Each structure stands twice: as C-alpha cells, then as structure tokens.
Amino acid sequence: MKLNAIIVEDEANSREILKNYLVKYCPNVALLGEASSIQEGLDLIKGNALDLVFLDVEMPFGNAFDLLDQVPERNFETVFVTAYNQYAMDALNNHAAYYLMKPINIDELIKAVDHVSDIVSKENALADKVLTPKLKSVIGKITIPQQDGFQVLNVSDILYCKADDNYTEIHLEKKKILVSKTLKYFEEVLTEFAFSRIHKSYLVNVNEVVNYKKGKGGSVVVSNGKELLVSASRKKEFLSYF
Incomplete structure (x- = not known):
C-alpha cells in the first residue's frame, strides 16, 4: 500500500x-x-x-x-x-x-x-468492521495472593491490568484488586490466554476491547468504558490479534 x-x-x-x-x-x-x-x-x-x-x-x-x-x-x-x-x-x-x-x-x-x-x-x-479477536483460550482461573490466603478469579473476568510500581491493579467490571506482583509477572502468567501488553503500564484482555482509536500510539476502549493508551512499539503486536 x-x-x-x-x-x-x-x-x-x-x-x-x-x-x-x-x-x-x-x-x-x-x-x-x-x-x-x-x-x-x-x-x-x-x-x-x-x-x-x-x-x-x-x-x-x-x-x-x-x-x-x-x-x-x-x-x-x-x-x-x-x-x-x-x-x-x-x-x-x-x-x-x-x-x-x-x-x-x-x-x-x-x-x-x-x-x-x-x-x-x-x-x-x-476500520468500520466488527472486531472478532483471533483468540487463544480465555477459560481458566488465576490465584491472587492475599494476606490470609488467596483469591481465585476467572481469567475472563479480568478487563485489564495496570502497573503500579511493583504492584499491579487488576481491573474487573465493578472493582479493582491491588496485588503485590509486577505487571511483568501477570504478562507471563496470562501468556496462554488472550491478553496483550499494549503499553508499559497496561495488559489488556483482548476479548474486552470494544473500540480502537488511531492517533499517537493509539488507544483502546474496554467494555467498562475505560480508554487505555497503546504504545507505538506494541501496536503491531496488538493489532495482530484481530
């Protein structure tokens, strides 16, 4: 082209x-x-x-x-x-x-x-198409460490993860969970599922992406309406999911 x-x-x-x-x-x-x-x-x-x-x-x-x-x-x-x-x-x-x-x-x-x-x-x-991700499995569970044990989450319930220094915010539809693990840790744990590292600060569940916007690096909107930046260096890899 x-x-x-x-x-x-x-x-x-x-x-x-x-x-x-x-x-x-x-x-x-x-x-x-x-x-x-x-x-x-x-x-x-x-x-x-x-x-x-x-x-x-x-x-x-x-x-x-x-x-x-x-x-x-x-x-x-x-x-x-x-x-x-x-x-x-x-x-x-x-x-x-x-x-x-x-x-x-x-x-x-x-x-x-x-x-x-x-x-x-x-x-x-x-552009102007219904996005159908070429997904790997989204069926599975992940354990989240807590002071008194651990919490079990369905992987498909995670909308995105956000880096917070050496912690990670796990964003669900109506709440977020702060975990004492790095975003790199979750990137590796979720590698077999449909999660894409779109930015140094964000790991997104591709199945929850409802909109993609051009500009600068670009951005995605996930199902709860949150807009997340996409780094230019990671844009090509993210787009390959679709």
Missing part, C-alpha cells in the same frame, strides 16, 4: 539523502512535501492526510517534540531521524513508530517503512 509521507529536516543534504533512499528502496512511500523548520512541518501536517512523518529531532528554534506537542490529535506514524541517540526514550514516550540513527542505514530504513506499512494496513483493514 502507498504511504503518504513528509520529511521534516532542517539540513538540505540530509533531506536529499533520505528522499533518494526512499525513492530507490521504498517505492511504496509517496512523498507529499519537505519542511526545513517546525512551522513548515506543521503547515504540511495540517494541510495533508498523512500516514508517516520522518522527523529530525534537532532543528532551529525548537525540536521534534515541540512540533508534536502542537499536534495533539495525530493520525500518522512518526519515524524519528537523528544523529543523537540520547533522544531514544523521549521518542518512545512520544509514541514513535521507529527511531533511525544518522547516517541512515538502508536496511533499517526499509524495516521502519515496512513496520509502519504493516500497522497502517491493519488499521485500514479493521
């Missing part, structure tokens, strides 16, 4: 190199424009229906994160392109789909484009 994209990069030589690589190695990317500043980038974002933005981190009069702060509702994926690896965590927190280091490695560029293409294709295929 074609990906409508722009490049936001203040160095003309870097823009030219990336553009030439995309033309030669990523023919499914349709470049709609280039920007050399934050304001030019904002104008292109607001004026086009985009799937992908290649975004340099360091630019005059601000940086990539300043630009993204001005686009709270995003329907595009972001690939950061930078010579500075210290921005990796900030990029992750801003829901980057991929992080490319300069000088750009062609194989990594192809991987980045393929990764975004897979996500966008899946999102488009699921």
Whole structure:
C-alpha cells in the first residue's frame, strides 16, 4: 500500500539523502512535501492526510517534540531521524513508530517503512468492521495472593491490568484488586490466554476491547468504558490479534 509521507529536516543534504533512499528502496512511500523548520512541518501536517512523518529531532528554534506537542490529535506514524541517540526514550514516550540513527542505514530504513506499512494496513483493514479477536483460550482461573490466603478469579473476568510500581491493579467490571506482583509477572502468567501488553503500564484482555482509536500510539476502549493508551512499539503486536 502507498504511504503518504513528509520529511521534516532542517539540513538540505540530509533531506536529499533520505528522499533518494526512499525513492530507490521504498517505492511504496509517496512523498507529499519537505519542511526545513517546525512551522513548515506543521503547515504540511495540517494541510495533508498523512500516514508517516520522518522527523529530525534537532532543528532551529525548537525540536521534534515541540512540533508534536502542537499536534495533539495525530493520525500518522512518526519515524524519528537523528544523529543523537540520547533522544531514544523521549521518542518512545512520544509514541514513535521507529527511531533511525544518522547516517541512515538502508536496511533499517526499509524495516521502519515496512513496520509502519504493516500497522497502517491493519488499521485500514479493521476500520468500520466488527472486531472478532483471533483468540487463544480465555477459560481458566488465576490465584491472587492475599494476606490470609488467596483469591481465585476467572481469567475472563479480568478487563485489564495496570502497573503500579511493583504492584499491579487488576481491573474487573465493578472493582479493582491491588496485588503485590509486577505487571511483568501477570504478562507471563496470562501468556496462554488472550491478553496483550499494549503499553508499559497496561495488559489488556483482548476479548474486552470494544473500540480502537488511531492517533499517537493509539488507544483502546474496554467494555467498562475505560480508554487505555497503546504504545507505538506494541501496536503491531496488538493489532495482530484481530
């Protein structure tokens, strides 16, 4: 599928190199424009229906994160392109789909484009359809430790789990239970069931997802109406359930 994209990069030589690589190695990317500043980038974002933005981190009069702060509702994926690896965590927190280091490695560029293409294709295929998860078993029980013993829960009754430092909140339809176990522990325990780690803070019962929203990393709404963020790095894995 074609990906409508722009490049936001203040160095003309870097823009030219990336553009030439995309033309030669990523023919499914349709470049709609280039920007050399934050304001030019904002104008292109607001004026086009985009799937992908290649975004340099360091630019005059601000940086990539300043630009993204001005686009709270995003329907595009972001690939950061930078010579500075210290921005990796900030990029992750801003829901980057991929992080490319300069000088750009062609194989990594192809991987980045393929990764975004897979996500966008899946999102488009699921749009306006009744979601039917390709579920593994949701029938089973789990024991929750308590001071005086343990509680037994049906796995299917768990809507989602939320990290709280070294504790985990287990959210049921009408209550939550705080357990002195990490979210990683429950991710491993529930691995044979239809639970997806959608974010560093959330593990969701896929069968309870009633809505999926694009934007930034994206988000899901579960059956009790709670909206949970989906990390860009975990979006592809989550969408594979459907």
